[in-house]
Amino acid sequence: MLSYRRRHRRKPWRNWADLPTDPLLEILGRLDHIDVLMSADLVCRSWRQATRDEPSLWRRITMRGDKEIAAKLNLCAMAFEAVRRSEGQCEAFCGEYAGDDGLLLFLVKQAPCLKSLRLRSCDGITSEGLRDALKDLPLLEELELSLCYHVYDGHVYKIVANACPQLEHFRLSKLRFHYKNRMVDSEAQRIASMRGLRSLQLFSIALTNEVLATILDSCPKLESLDIRHCFNIKLDQVMLTKCARIKTVRLPGDPTDDYDFEAT
Known part of the structure; x- marks a missing residue:
């Protein structure tokens, strides 16, 4: 009987409101920041205080959405709030369905030390908005533009080549491939001028052998x-x-099973 009681003894109830700051931030840091804004704020007073008064929690902001979430929530407004809470400490921002030109300009002002900018399915971002933002982000090391259809390829290469001298990782992805929209030599030269690149993803882009050869010959650090x-x-x-x-x-022709989007 005693051994049965020991095996089935109830574990003591834990008051999560009393969790020390460091373990609490470790837990919150594992969540998408949409979840932090939507849920963690409401758990209790101490959690709400941590999400609002600990800018280190917002040093690397990740806001992953989809069409359904974007239709129900104002993800762009939530992104503004996330950047505001970083209090100038944001070093990386990843937004999916959560960005427009206004957010980019706000991000530039609030995060001058930004090193990583990943934008996915952000139709509110334009070539002009990207240009104005990147010129004030000289420390940028990583840039992703996936399915951002108001940012045009030719403009992107010129903007990035001129504004991001420390860029090491560049990703440009389209939903589907078009044979006729070939990258021209001038655009290839823009990418080729990014000599510090270590990783390059050009998904569904109409490259030619000549253009790709120019890029490979000019980017010796590419891994x-x-x-x-x-x-x-x-x-x-x-x-x-x-x-x-x-x-x-x-x-x-390699498989796209691990590609983040539905390739067509």
Whole structure:
């Protein structure tokens, strides 16, 4: 009987409101910041205070949404609030369905030390807004523009090449491939001028062998190359030889199971 009681003894109830600050921030740091704004704020007074008074929690902001969430919530307004709570300490921002030109300009003012900017399905962002923002983000090391259809490719390459001298990771992704929208030599030269690149993803972009060769010859530090769904590329011996020096290569016909979006 005693052993039964020991095995089935109730565990003591834990008051999560009394959790010390460091473990609490560790827990909150594992959540998407949409969840922090929507739920953690409402748990109790101490949690609400931590989410509002601890800017370190907002140093790396991640706001991942989808069409359904975006239809129900004002994700852009929530992104403004997340950046405001960082109190100038934000070093990385990832927004999905959560960004427009106004947010970019606010981010620039509030996060001058931003090193990573990842924008996904942010139709409110334009080429002009991106240009105005990036010129004031000289420390940027990572940039992603995925499915942002009001930011046009040719403008992107020029803007990024001129404004981001420390860029190491660049990702530009489209939903589907179009044979006719070929990247021209001038655009290739813009990417080629990003000589510090360590990773490059151009998904569903109409590259040619000549354009890709120019980029590879000009970016000696490149360690990761993803050109899936770039179906203009011909994998001849010359191109395969150029790609051989790169540690990780994803070729046009490679599987897209791990791609973050639905490839078509």
